[in-house]
Amino acid sequence: xxxxxxxxxxxxxxxxxxxxxxxxxxxxxxxxxxxxxxxxxxxxxxxxxxxxxxxxxxxxxxxxxxxxxxxxxxxxxxxxxxxxxxxxxxxxx
Numbered sequence: 001x002x003x004x005x006x007x008x009x010x011x012x013x014x015x016x017x018x019x020x021x022x023x024x025x026x027x028x029x030x031x032x033x034x035x036x037x038x039x040x041x042x043x044x045x046x047x048x049x050x051x052x053x054x055x056x057x058x059x060x061x062x063x064x065x066x067x068x069x070x071x072x073x074x075x076x077x078x079x080x081x082x083x084x085x086x087x088x089x090x091x092x093x
Contacts, residue, residue, distance in 0.1 A: 012069035
């Protein structure tokens with residue numbers, strides 16, 4: 001359920017609004033237990049997503065790092081290699 005909650009700090013290029021919103025949505029889904037809220041809860045759910053996304057933007061804008069920014073492609077390749085080692089290579093055929 002939380003596959004979109006990823007580290008978003010210290011990347012080049014910086015996290016996009018869509019990435020931050022996707023993480024906020026997954027966080028609110030996890031907290032609420034709803035994949036999609038009922039109509040009666042929809043306003044509160046959407047407001048929570050907006051609030052979490054705003055807080056995430058504020059956090060990311062406030063953080064300072066002395067480390068050089070990480071490259072998304074390199075980090076994705078590392079994650080793919082870790083997954084292949086952990087779960088084995090995908091079999092085709």
